[in-house]
Amino acid sequence: MKNTTVNSPRSRGRPRAFDRSAALAIAGETFWQLGYEGASIAELTAAMGITPQSLYAAFTSKADLYREALDWYQSEVGAFAAAALEKEDVVAAFKQLLMEAAKQFCRPDRPRGCMISMAVLTCARDNDAIADMVAREREATMKALHDRIEQGISQGQLSTDTNAMALARFIGAIIQGMSVQARDGASAKDLEAVAQLAIEQITRFRAQSATD
Amino acid sequence: MKNTTVNSPRSRGRPRAFDRSAALAIAGETFWQLGYEGASIAELTAAMGITPQSLYAAFTSKADLYREALDWYQSEVGAFAAAALEKEDVVAAFKQLLMEAAKQFCRPDRPRGCMISMAVLTCARDNDAIADMVAREREATMKALHDRIEQGISQGQLSTDTNAMALARFIGAIIQGMSVQARDGASAKDLEAVAQLAIEQITRFRAQSATD
DNA sequence: TTATTTCAAGAGTGATCATTGTGAAAAATA
DNA sequence: TATTTTTCACAATGATCACTCTTGAAATAA
Numbered sequence: 472m473k474n475t476t477v478n479s480p481r482s483r484g485r486p487r488a489f490d491r492s493a494a495l496a497i498a499g500e501t502f503w504q505l506g507y508e509g510a511s512i513a514e515l516t517a518a519m520g521i522t523p524q525s526l527y528a529a530f531t532s533k534a535d536l537y538r539e540a541l542d543w544y545q546s547e548v549g550a551f552a553a554a555a556l557e558k559e560d561v562v563a564a565f566k567q568l569l570m571e572a573a574k575q576f577c578r579p580d581r582p583r584g585c586m587i588s589m590a591v592l593t594c595a596r597d598n599d600a601i602a603d604m605v606a607r608e609r610e611a612t613m614k615a616l617h618d619r620i621e622q623g624i625s626q627g628q629l630s631t632d633t634n635a636m637a638l639a640r641f642i643g644a645i646i647q648g649m650s651v652q653a654r655d656g657a658s659a660k661d662l663e664a665v666a667q668l669a670i671e672q673i674t675r676f677r678a679q680s681a682t683d
Numbered sequence: 684m685k686n687t688t689v690n691s692p693r694s695r696g697r698p699r700a701f702d703r704s705a706a707l708a709i710a711g712e713t714f715w716q717l718g719y720e721g722a723s724i725a726e727l728t729a730a731m732g733i734t735p736q737s738l739y740a741a742f743t744s745k746a747d748l749y750r751e752a753l754d755w756y757q758s759e760v761g762a763f764a765a766a767a768l769e770k771e772d773v774v775a776a777f778k779q780l781l782m783e784a785a786k787q788f789c790r791p792d793r794p795r796g797c798m799i800s801m802a803v804l805t806c807a808r809d810n811d812a813i814a815d816m817v818a819r820e821r822e823a824t825m826k827a828l829h830d831r832i833e834q835g836i837s838q839g840q841l842s843t844d845t846n847a848m849a850l851a852r853f854i855g856a857i858i859q860g861m862s863v864q865a866r867d868g869a870s871a872k873d874l875e876a877v878a879q880l881a882i883e884q885i886t887r888f889r890a891q892s893a894t895d
Numbered sequence: 896t897t898a899t900t901t902c903a904a905g906a907g908t909g910a911t912c913a914t915t916g917t918g919a920a921a922a923a924t925a
Numbered sequence: 926t927a928t929t930t931t932t933c934a935c936a937a938t939g940a941t942c943a944c945t946c947t948t949g950a951a952a953t954a955a
Contacts, residue, residue, distance in 0.1 A: 484921085484931025485920080485921045485922045485933080486931080486932080488933075505805055506805030509806045512914080513911080521933095523913085524933070524935090525932070528933095533913065589805060593716065594720075595717060595723065596721075610867060634876060636873070637877060637879070638880065640860075641880040643860060644864060648857060649856055651800065651804060652855065652856060654804055662852075665856050668850065672880055695954050696953060697900050698900085698901075700903095725942090734904075736902085736904090
């Protein structure tokens with residue numbers, strides 16, 4: 472009904488009857504819950520309320536739909552992480568990142584854990600390309616953590632002998648582990664306790680001149 | 684050829700021509716690499732060098748084979764973890780656990796990461812029972828960590844105000860995160876640096892009377 | 896011998912997989 | 926109104942899924 476692509480020059484034929492971005496959000500949640508291999512086209516179309524035909528017309532293929540779903544997740548769901556990293560103080564940024572993750576991973580209205588952390592860790596040989604794509608997303612996240620740490624060092628907030636890559640991997644590991652435990656039923660409180668222990672370790676890298 | 688079941692009373696007919704436990708080990712590695720859903724019967728039988736017939740005769744079903752593969756993993760591959768936890772000093776035990784995990788997760792002759800940490804985190808609805816089973820294995824591991832911490836507290840090695848469950852989840856999260864990063868190509872050295880940061884945090888819970 | 900069991904090799908089960916062809920219906924342009 | 930374009934719903938595509946049956950030979954125990 473509503474044309475979601477803002478500046479499209481009003482295409483000719485019959486307009487699509489469903490909201491593309493709303494359908495994408497549902498597909499994203501389905502992939503998030505079931506994984507790439509676990510979410511069949513039948514499952515996806517049933518959740519989205521459209522036919523396979525409409526799905527392929529709008530999203531080209533299952534792999535392309537998954538790619539778009541990852542983008543949707545990053546921008547719509549993972550936005551809290553980017554927001555946290557923008558905090559002025561680097562320790563406060565990671566504190567907010569981890570504490571917010573603990574909450575987000577246990578939201579009752581959504582699949583548990585982080586979609587990207589847990590996606591396609593194992594898969595059939597046919598789907599190796601998909602696995603590589605998600606692995607690259609995880610590496611990009613790791614690089615973002617690393618860069619934020621480097622920034623904290625250069626701003627004098629973290630000790631100059633901080634191993635940025637090791638600390639980034641440490642924080643990343645905590646987030647990935649929190650994801651798994653959220654899936655297994657851990658509560659937000661459980662995860663906040665884990666986050667707190669990680670934050671204490673991060674805090675030890677504060678530069679001596681900085682406030683604590 | 685060789686009958687691996689030690690106390691079996693020599694069955695009547697033709698003996699099986701393949702080594703059951705060797706076949707199980709290969710199945711285990713295949714599940715470890717590809718996951719439960721990603722490892723098809725065709726893939727498994729090709730790797731094991733037997734026909735589907737022989738597989739079903741020896742292992743009943745794919746789900747039962749997977750159950751046995753998890754047991755194989757625990758006893759054959761995950762033995763280093765149990766061994767580490769037996770160390771007298773609890774901090775030394777976790778240090779050995781994490782450092783050994785960093786090495787084991789990157790062995791060139793095996794699939795990377797921990798089979799159980801990464802298994803069936805997402806799956807088709809049909810396989811929910813399998814996912815629950817693996818989740819219970821992870822919870823059992825978490826309980827083992829928790830119990831070892833409690834033991835360390837009661838032996839006076841850890842501070843009495845240590846939150847055992849939180850610390851167990853923290854250590855578990857690090858292991859789960861190291862698994863993911865091993866999958867994504869991190870080196871043993873990368874993971875040892877992560878482990879080192881976790882060990883430093885664990886060390887802070889030493890009882891004041893204990894040596895460091 | 897006789898009974899039992901597994902072997903290899905292959906075919907076949909129904910179900911589901913991702914993907915697509917068909918043709919009618921709907922909404923745009925001409 | 927007539928034409929063009931796109932989406933719709935329904936059904937089918939070949940491939941693969943886990944799993945089983947067949948056939949006939951081979952290897953063991955009773």
